[in-house]
Amino acid sequence: MDIDLIFKIAAVGIIVAVLNQVLIRSGREEQAMMTTLTGLIVVLMMVIQQIDSLFKSIKSIFGL
Numbered sequence: 001m002d003i004d005l006i007f008k009i010a011a012v013g014i015i016v017a018v019l020n021q022v023l024i025r026s027g028r029e030e031q032a033m034m035t036t037l038t039g040l041i042v043v044l045m046m047v048i049q050q051i052d053s054l055f056k057s058i059k060s061i062f063g064l
Helices: 003-025 029-062
Strands: none
Touching: 003 029
């Protein structure tokens, strides 16, 4: 497991949570929702890259 990835995901989560609260308190619920969705997409892209790397390793190990 890549510990750096965990810290990156946590950092994105913290930033999104802070921005979300600031936007909601300033009456910008729609922008808060977009910020949350953007954060989710960023995290999913990070995880997808790791899954891709895992599958490449598996293919290499089994000679596929």
